[in-house]
Structure formats: C-alpha cells, structure tokens
Amino acid sequence: MLDALEIVTTVVVGVMVGVEFSVAFVINPILNALPEDSGQLGRAHGGRMLGAVMPFWYIGSLALVGIWAAAGWHHHGAGLVVTAGTLLMVSVIMSILLLVPINNRGKTWTPDNRPADWKQQTKRWDGLHYIRVAIIIGAFALLVAALA
Known part of the structure; x- marks a missing residue:
C-alpha cells in the first residue's frame, strides 16, 4: 500500500x-x-482556469506527501519526504500570500479595466512564480530521491 501511495504522490x-x-x-x-x-x-483566462484548479492540486499534493511521511516514517527516505513536504508548504504559503492576490486581480482584467501598473504586477507575478517553480521542483526531486 505504501508503494502505491509513493507512486501516486510522485x-x-x-x-x-x-x-x-x-x-x-x-x-x-x-x-x-x-x-x-x-x-x-x-x-486573464489562464488565471481563471488554473486559479480554479491549482489550489486543490497544491493542497492535495501537500496532503499526499504528509500521508506518505506519516505512513513511511520508519522507512528509508522519510527525511527526504518530510523536507519535500516542507518545501510544498512553503509553496502553498507563498502562493496564498503573494501570487494569489495578483492572480485574483489579473484574472478580471480586460483592456478596458486593467490598472496602469498591470505590466509591473504581471512581471512581479512571473518573478514570484519562477521562485515557486524552483521550490516545487526541489520538492519533486526529493520525492524521487526518496523512492530510490
């Protein structure tokens, strides 16, 4: 059962x-x-579409890693899984505090109602997203290493 959980989570x-x-x-x-x-x-369309799905995906991923960490606590690689979970937690907190507010504004913008600084807000979101991608790549790499 743990093997299936590890594979599904990864x-x-x-x-x-x-x-x-x-x-x-x-x-x-x-x-x-x-x-x-x-x-x-x-x-704006991508923000609406992915904004509806990604919260469940991020929280679901974190939950799966948490279950893996608990179920495999005494198994090889548990420390890697816990560290991966910590990185995913950082990505969730970062998303909620920094990226989601920008996305929630951006997904409503049209050429007629967007603010004057919309390009700066978009660039800020992109920069934060690059950091988040690096964090979740790290989490994924740790999960893969835990399987080895």
Whole structure:
C-alpha cells in the first residue's frame, strides 16, 4: 500500500511541477509575444482556469506527501519526504500570500479595466512564480530521491 501511495504522490506532484514549469517557460512567453491585448487576455483566462484548479492540486499534493511521511516514517527516505513536504508548504504559503492576490486581480482584467501598473504586477507575478517553480521542483526531486 505504501508503494502505491509513493507512486501516486510522485506522479501527482510531478505533473503539477510540469504544468507550473510550462506556465513559466512556455505559456507565458508565448502569451507575452502575442500582439496588442491578446497576451493580457490570455493571461486573464489562464488565471481563471488554473486559479480554479491549482489550489486543490497544491493542497492535495501537500496532503499526499504528509500521508506518505506519516505512513513511511520508519522507512528509508522519510527525511527526504518530510523536507519535500516542507518545501510544498512553503509553496502553498507563498502562493496564498503573494501570487494569489495578483492572480485574483489579473484574472478580471480586460483592456478596458486593467490598472496602469498591470505590466509591473504581471512581471512581479512571473518573478514570484519562477521562485515557486524552483521550490516545487526541489520538492519533486526529493520525492524521487526518496523512492530510490
């Protein structure tokens, strides 16, 4: 049973990392290169779509890692799993305090109602997102190492 939990958790976290990596290094650069207001409208739509899913994914990933840590406490790699959980907790706190407020504003923006500093807010979100991606990649790497 622990083996199945380890595999499911690693896959769930790994796919989340892939999505967030893709947002940072594929989707947003594509949106930024679109003409006129298309990129901002695309970001607003992405903020609504992913903003609805990611809270469950982040909390669910953290919960799975917590269950793995508890169930495998006396097994090899438990310290790595706990450390991965700590990193995921940091990513959740960072998301709630820093990224979600910007996303909640950005997902409502249109060319007619966006604030004058919308580009600065978008750049701030991107910078924070790069840090969050690095954190969750670290968590994922620790989970993979715990399996070895």
